[in-house]
Amino acid sequence: MQSTIQRPRIVIVGCGFGGLEATRALRHAAVDITLLERTNHHLFQPLLYQVATAGLSAPAIAAPVRHLFRKQPNVTTLLGEVVTIEVAARQLLLADGLAIGYDHLIVAAGATHSYFGHDEWAPLAPGLKTLDDAFEIRRRILLAFEEAEKDSDPARRDAWLTFTVIGGGPTGVEMAGTLAEIARHTLSGEFRRIDPASAKILLIEGSARVLQAMPQDLSQRAIEQLTKLGVEVRVDSRVTAIDGDGLEVQGASGSYRIASRCVIWAAGVAASPLGAQLARGTGAPLDRAGRVQVEPDLSLAGHPEISVVGDLAAAMSHADGHDPRPVPGVSPAAKQMGRTAAANILRRLAGQPTLKFRYRDYGNLATIGRNAAVVDLVSPLGHFKFSGYFAWLFWLFAHIYFLIGFRNRLVVLMDWASAYWSKQRYARVVTDIEVPAPAPRP
Numbered sequence: 001m002q003s004t005i006q007r008p009r010i011v012i013v014g015c016g017f018g019g020l021e022a023t024r025a026l027r028h029a030a031v032d033i034t035l036l037e038r039t040n041h042h043l044f045q046p047l048l049y050q051v052a053t054a055g056l057s058a059p060a061i062a063a064p065v066r067h068l069f070r071k072q073p074n075v076t077t078l079l080g081e082v083v084t085i086e087v088a089a090r091q092l093l094l095a096d097g098l099a100i101g102y103d104h105l106i107v108a109a110g111a112t113h114s115y116f117g118h119d120e121w122a123p124l125a126p127g128l129k130t131l132d133d134a135f136e137i138r139r140r141i142l143l144a145f146e147e148a149e150k151d152s153d154p155a156r157r158d159a160w161l162t163f164t165v166i167g168g169g170p171t172g173v174e175m176a177g178t179l180a181e182i183a184r185h186t187l188s189g190e191f192r193r194i195d196p197a198s199a200k201i202l203l204i205e206g207s208a209r210v211l212q213a214m215p216q217d218l219s220q221r222a223i224e225q226l227t228k229l230g231v232e233v234r235v236d237s238r239v240t241a242i243d244g245d246g247l248e249v250q251g252a253s254g255s256y257r258i259a260s261r262c263v264i265w266a267a268g269v270a271a272s273p274l275g276a277q278l279a280r281g282t283g284a285p286l287d288r289a290g291r292v293q294v295e296p297d298l299s300l301a302g303h304p305e306i307s308v309v310g311d312l313a314a315a316m317s318h319a320d321g322h323d324p325r326p327v328p329g330v331s332p333a334a335k336q337m338g339r340t341a342a343a344n345i346l347r348r349l350a351g352q353p354t355l356k357f358r359y360r361d362y363g364n365l366a367t368i369g370r371n372a373a374v375v376d377l378v379s380p381l382g383h384f385k386f387s388g389y390f391a392w393l394f395w396l397f398a399h400i401y402f403l404i405g406f407r408n409r410l411v412v413l414m415d416w417a418s419a420y421w422s423k424q425r426y427a428r429v430v431t432d433i434e435v436p437a438p439a440p441r442p
Contacts, residue, residue: 018310167267168205
């Protein structure tokens with residue numbers, strides 16, 4: 001006789017690093033999982049800037065969600081966007097009207113761009129979170145060189161050849177360094193009226209140094225390597241206005257204007273709007289970035305059936321013998337939170353006490369450009385800091401190792417090897433060649 005006992009229903013929102021690891025961690029559990037994702041792919045975000053700068057094609061860093069879980073029979077994948085979380089009814093409403101009930105919920109909806117109250121800057125300075133963002137940035141970069149080739153006015157041509165990256169975190173540093181490589185190497189000899197190597201690459205950072213999560217000596221080393229590549233780094237510089245012709249910057253010596261027709265935003269992130277919904281439905285507090293403040297076990301106070309992980313969670317690490325410490329918004333933390341949330345659900349189902357989340361920090365790394373990177377590594381053998389060529393090799397193989405799937409690892413390795421020896425980038429394809437008109441000046 002067939003059993004009519006319903007298995008626990010677990011809904012996981014988002015298939016980023018946190019959602020992916022949570023789903024995998026439940027692969028042998030006697031539960032029914034519904035994985036909701038508004039795109040059809042898992043994206044390896046640390047290499048997204050490589051798509052934006054034509055170094056890699058999109059399939060090299062993305063994997064179809066259905067393919068990833070084709071051999072995990074307790075997972076049902078649904079394509080859709082959650083618009084409402086009904087906490088009392090324990091159900092989610094999707095944009096198409098579908099309602100999905102749950103017994104346990106893991107929200108791993110991630111983050112979006114933050115323009116610090118200036119959302120009107122978004123069309124003028126795109127950020128980098130999705131493949132669509134990467135395609136748009138790639139289009140703007142490549143078309144800027146095309147417009148400079150056509151424009152005979154020296155001032156306008158200089159504006160087209162001035163590329164400004166706002167934000168000195170890993171994404172901004174990597175983007176600026178790669179832009180310098182494109183200008184100095186990739187496009188060499190391809191234009192007749194301009195010299196791409198004359199392009200000016202600016203990296204604007206509001207604080208006193210770049211890569212603030214790293215030790216100060218590595219931040220300084222990163223600036224030195226960027227400068228060697230031809231990037232002009234400006235710290236203690238805060239953007240106050242952006243329009244279609246450029247931007248206004250408040251620096252240490254006063255305010256000034258930069259004429260730049262290609263501006264890229266890498267300065268801030270904001271939590272998914274689902275965080276605000278959870279706050280309204282559960283009373284959970286939010287931090288300044290809109291992240292949900294979670295309990296030590298990553299659940300919400302008064303609602304143990306709901307866990308929040310990844311960039312949406314304002315979580316603390318509870319290591320033995322140490323005071324709780326904030327968890328950084330990086331992919332290793334999201335993975336660890338996903339596994340912990342899944343493990344705690346299983347412990348609840350078994351009637352066992354849940355575990356406090358403990359973040360294991362393995363360090364930080366960022367590539368600057370060709371043969372240049374910085375690594376701050378925490379290992380069982382000790383704490384290591386190094387930069388330059390060997391740091392670049394470490395960064396390269398670490399990212400290949402953590403990519404999803406053997407095919408993606410092989411493709412990325414081959415593309416990088418080809419680019420290293422030929423100095424070419426072959427993903428330089430754009431379909432929308434319309435160039436935005438300059439914004440009217442006040």
